[in-house]
Amino acid sequence: MRTRAKRTVDEWVINGTKMWITNGSVADIAIVWAQTDEGIKGFLVPTDTPGFSAPKISKKLSLRASITSELVLEDVHLPPDSVLPGGNRSAWAALLSQRGPLRHRLRCPRRGAGLSGGSDRVRGFRARSSNAHLPRFSSPRPSLADMTLELQKGFLLALHLGRLKDDHRLQSQQVSLGKLNNVREALSIARECRAILGANGITLEYPVLRHANNLESVLTYEGTSEVHQLVIGQALTGENAFG
Ligand SMILES: Cc1cc2nc3c(=O)[nH]c(=O)nc-3n(C[C@H](O)[C@H](O)[C@H](O)COP(=O)(O)OP(=O)(O)OC[C@H]3O[C@@H](n4cnc5c(N)ncnc54)[C@H](O)[C@@H]3O)c2cc1C
DSSP, X not given: OOOEEEXXXXXXXXXXXXXXXXXXXXXSEEEEEEEETTEEEEEEEETTSTTEEOOBOXXXXXXXXXXXXXXXXXXXXXXXXXXXXXXXXXXXXXXXXXXXXXXXXXXXXXXXXXXXXXXXXXXXHHHTTTOTTSOOSSTHHHHHHHHHHHHHHHHHHHHHHHHHHHTTOOOHHHHHHHHHHHHHHHHHHXXXXXXXXXXXXXXXXXXXXXXXXXXXXXXXXXXXXXXXXXXXXXXXXXXXXXX
């Protein structure tokens, strides 16, 4: 983290940039994390503060309907009460919980392009079984069964982790387990559906490739697979994976 906030007598001054922030160009307030002489702190930054800008990132091939921006902070002056309360420890906990509201985030794919996207796909195949475009041979059936199996396993994992969270027993490495599995499987299901449809699968007539493309973003912004694997590996071995 290279963004820095410096405390002067009566204010904070922040300098730095952050790529890839959803809705950054339309938000009224940005939550910005920065290094300070007292450790990492979180700041509430009204986006009309002089020195703040959020240019839109264009030419995306994935999640094209969603606005993604770069946050640029050049000598942004903030009052002392713009710091998130609770000291550095709480700020970090807030940051981690912000990236890991697991129940909500694992359900997001359900609502959109992810697991239930897969489920819609499976239902869609069923509904279209009279459709001449859908291959009639038996091979898609094992695929559909496997997809349904992974879909249900993903639901159960999300449900289990959501219950642990409700019970205040959820650990961050378990969040990584859920995200690693469910996003990876959602993407795999969408790709498999694309393959079952053959050449039709790359057309706009069927939305599966659009879902797969959007899930490529989810695979990154929910934390990349490699980083989740490092988190899980560290929890299993006790060895620092991030050195
Ligand atoms: C559409 C979109 C919207 C986003 N919205 C937000 C948002 O609103 N807020 C926000 O905070 N972020 C957001 N992000 C950013 C996202 O969280 C980051 O892109 C993500 O954390 C990955 O960081 P990076 O892009 O810098 O990749 P990098 O960290 O540079 O990683 C590149 C590759 O290297 C691998 N890698 C990195 N470190 C290691 C390691 N130690 N060992 C092995 N492999 C490693 C990664 O797994 C990945 O494959 C968004 C991203 C996208 C695509």
